[in-house]
Amino acid sequence: MPVASTDLSLAGVGRGFRDLFAAAIAVAVFGIGFGAAAVEAGLSPAAAAAMSGFVFAGAAQYAVLDLWHYPLPWLAILMTTLAINGRHVVLGATLGDYLGAAPPVRRYAVLAVLSDANWASTRQAISGGERDLGHLLGGGLLLWLTWIAGTLVGAFAGEAIGDPRHFGVDALMPAFFVCVLIGAAKGVRDVPPWIVAGGAAAGLSLAMPTHWAVISGALGGALFGYCFDARR
Numbered sequence: 235m236p237v238a239s240t241d242l243s244l245a246g247v248g249r250g251f252r253d254l255f256a257a258a259i260a261v262a263v264f265g266i267g268f269g270a271a272a273v274e275a276g277l278s279p280a281a282a283a284a285m286s287g288f289v290f291a292g293a294a295q296y297a298v299l300d301l302w303h304y305p306l307p308w309l310a311i312l313m314t315t316l317a318i319n320g321r322h323v324v325l326g327a328t329l330g331d332y333l334g335a336a337p338p339v340r341r342y343a344v345l346a347v348l349s350d351a352n353w354a355s356t357r358q359a360i361s362g363g364e365r366d367l368g369h370l371l372g373g374g375l376l377l378w379l380t381w382i383a384g385t386l387v388g389a390f391a392g393e394a395i396g397d398p399r400h401f402g403v404d405a406l407m408p409a410f411f412v413c414v415l416i417g418a419a420k421g422v423r424d425v426p427p428w429i430v431a432g433g434a435a436a437g438l439s440l441a442m443p444t445h446w447a448v449i450s451g452a453l454g455g456a457l458f459g460y461c462f463d464a465r466r
Contacts, residue, residue: 242340246368247375250352253359254373257351258380264292265384270392272385275299279389286385290347290378294318321449325353329370332360336367347374426462431455 265286272282272295289295294315301310326345333341344367352373359369435451442450 241365242336242344242367242371244368246364246366247372248368249359249364249366250355250369250372250374251376253355253369254352254376257355257373258376261292261351261377262380262384262387265381266388266392268292268295269385269388269390271296271299271388273389273392275302277302277389279386282389283382283386286382287378289315290349290381291315291319292381317443317446321350321452322348324449324452325350328357329353332356332365332370333367340367344371344374347371347378349374349377351377423462427455427459430458 268286269279269282272285273279277285285295297314297318298311301307301314325348333344336344348370352370355373356364356370431451431454433451434454435447438447438450
């Protein structure tokens with residue numbers, strides 16, 4: 235069923251903020267780790283925060299720190315970023331109906347803060363009747379702001395804080411995605427594609443970089459789900 239909408243309200247933004255609150259805590263923790271690692275790699279706190287603000291791609295930002303030596307290998311940095319963030323093509327495609335009726339400027343402004351977490355939250359909200367583009371935007375803005383804030387905290391006080399994972403807060407993000415997945419389930423028939431996608435990603439991660447394994451697993455699960463539904 236089409237879910238296209240052009241609505242973008244403060245109420246929708248507020249719902250996005252609310253639904254991503256727990257995930258934002260985990261994002262802030264990862265941001266602290268990135269800020270500390272960025273300073274150690276030679277970036278100033280301001281440069282680290284600017285990277286988080288303009289790039290807003292945690293895994294890619296961590297990866298390019300290994301390449302951060304002068305002269306900067308711009309092509310390698312670009313290709314690494316594209317490879318790791320390639321999954322956003324899949325994420326954006328699944329939101330086509332939700333975003334399709336919005337004017338291009340509004341649509342691309344919302345997609346500028348697209349991430350795994352607000353994508354998953356909005357997909358679940360759509361299944362519950364959400365039509366407001368503000369939900370995706372609000373969740374994305376919250377994660378963007380907490381990512382930058384976490385980066386600054388890590389850049390200035392990373393050594394004093396130590397590894398925040400010792401407090402167990404790194405479990406928040408996986409727990410968030412599990413809750414979203416369960417909440418989005420429409421029945422037992424949804425489970426087999428999840429198993430295929432998760433199993434494929436886990437298996438492939440042993441033989442290829444994690445980002446490629448995730449993309450391949452998602453495509454494999456989607457293909458299996460399509461074939462599974464076609465047989466019914």
